[in-house]
Amino acid sequence: xxxxxxxxxxxxxxxxxxxxxxxxxxxxxxxxxxxxxxxxxxxxxxxxxxxxxxxxxxxxxxxxxxxxxxxxxxxxxxxxxxxxxxxxxxxxxxxxxxxxxxxxxxxxxxxxxxxxxxxxxxxxxxxxxxxxxxxxxxxxxxxxxxxxxxxxxxxxxxxxxxxxxxxxxxxxxxxxxxxxxxxxxxxxxxxxxxxxxxxxxxxxxxxxxxxxxxxxxxxxxxxxxxxxxxxxxxxxxxxxxxxxxxxxxxxxxxxxxxxxxxxxxxxxxxxxxxxxxxxxxxxxxxxxxxxxxxxxxxxxxxxxxxxxxxxxxxxxxxxxxxxxxxxxxxxxxxxxxxxxxxxxxxxxxxxxxxxx
Ligand SMILES: [Zn+2]
Numbered sequence: 001x002x003x004x005x006x007x008x009x010x011x012x013x014x015x016x017x018x019x020x021x022x023x024x025x026x027x028x029x030x031x032x033x034x035x036x037x038x039x040x041x042x043x044x045x046x047x048x049x050x051x052x053x054x055x056x057x058x059x060x061x062x063x064x065x066x067x068x069x070x071x072x073x074x075x076x077x078x079x080x081x082x083x084x085x086x087x088x089x090x091x092x093x094x095x096x097x098x099x100x101x102x103x104x105x106x107x108x109x110x111x112x113x114x115x116x117x118x119x120x121x122x123x124x125x126x127x128x129x130x131x132x133x134x135x136x137x138x139x140x141x142x143x144x145x146x147x148x149x150x151x152x153x154x155x156x157x158x159x160x161x162x163x164x165x166x167x168x169x170x171x172x173x174x175x176x177x178x179x180x181x182x183x184x185x186x187x188x189x190x191x192x193x194x195x196x197x198x199x200x201x202x203x204x205x206x207x208x209x210x211x212x213x214x215x216x217x218x219x220x221x222x223x224x225x226x227x228x229x230x231x232x233x234x235x236x237x238x239x240x241x242x243x244x245x246x247x248x249x250x251x252x253x254x255x256x257x258x259x260x261x262x263x264x265x266x267x268x269x270x271x272x273x274x275x276x277x278x279x280x281x282x283x284x285x286x287x288x289x290x291x292x293x294x295x296x297x298x299x300x301x302x303x304x305x306x307x308x309x310x311x312x313x314x315x316x317x318x319x320x321x322x323x324x325x326x327x328x329x330x331x332x333x334x335x336x337x338x339x340x341x342x343x344x345x346x347x348x349x350x351x352x353x354x355x356x
Contacts, residue, residue: 007089015093039182041105042106050185053189054189054214057191058191059212060214062191065209066194075091075092102211108210116179116240116245117347122347123347125347130346134285137274141267141271144260144263145294148261155300157223161230164259164261165230171252171257172184176252190230193218199218199220200307205232206229208233215234221307222300222304227254228250228254234253244344247269248344254266268300273342275290
């Protein structure tokens with residue numbers, strides 16, 4: 001009886017602590033100096049984490065997730081069993097407290113930083129300027145496509161992924177000043193995901209691990225996706241948490257790159273995003289632009305479609321997601337609208353040199 005009471009007291013304590021955490025982080029998310037502190041803490045933390053985990057060639061974060069999954073299953077079995085229910089429930093509560101705390105201080109609070117859109121000129125975006133930009137990025141893509149290598153089927157082939165990674169890291173130092181970018185760590189902590197097979201079927205291209213500051217990517221992706229995905233994940237490593245803002249940073253990292261593979265992947269992503277944003281408003285224009293893809297780009301597009309088709313069945317059956325990658329850029333957020341990225345990009349493109 002005594003031990004039972006002890007468990008009840010302890011469980012109450014940890015449940016209360018979790019609630020207190022929710023409340024405290026919620027309040028902190030409304031306070032400017034607190035957010036400033038978390039941004040600085042992130043810089044400090046990622047430097048240490050990347051230094052430690054970059055030494056290991058595989059994804060330590062993925063290994064941590066696997067161990068956590070196993071621990072969770074063991075605890076759930078323990079909770080079902082009457083004899084171990086109390087102690088398992090207590091352990092689960094402690095684990096949740098630790099994970100939630102670590103997640104918030106390492107990453108979660110970054111979602112409350114000032115949005116990039118507030119640092120760019122306002123004004124409505126017109127259909128016309130979006131179309132002009134689309135033509136510009138069609139041309140840029142066609143040109144960039146000429147300087148990348150092809151496999152024996154004539155599809156864009158990534159020649160050296162390490163070069164792309166090094167280039168992304170060096171580009172991080174040159175982000176425009178109005179973004180007040182954080183200090184890049186200059187540590188290569190890109191890791192091929194241990195869950196690559198699952199990723200191909202889920203449409204996930206990459207993900208950032210908040211606990212280890214590693215950037216995971218799916219090495220099985222078509223080459224058109226890979227360099228831009230790496231740049232996107234590297235933006236997360238710099239502390240840009242929001243998905244579409246990470247795309248915007250990746251766009252800045254890639255657009256003037258001297259690495260043709262990164263440049264082509266970036267232009268092609270921008271082109272697809274623009275076309276996607278126009279798909280409903282001007283489908284005729286979209287079809288016309290696609291018909292003007294260079295032969296190489298058409299082969300790349302077919303390869304992307306094939307990749308999606310080959311991996312679509314299971315996901316569609318499981319989640320009812322239609323994976324028509326006709327235009328969808330197929331980022332982590334899947335079918336969510338891309339307009340925030342297009343918004344950022346179009347506004348930036350209005351006056352890229354003197355922005356804002
Ligand atoms: Zn992301």
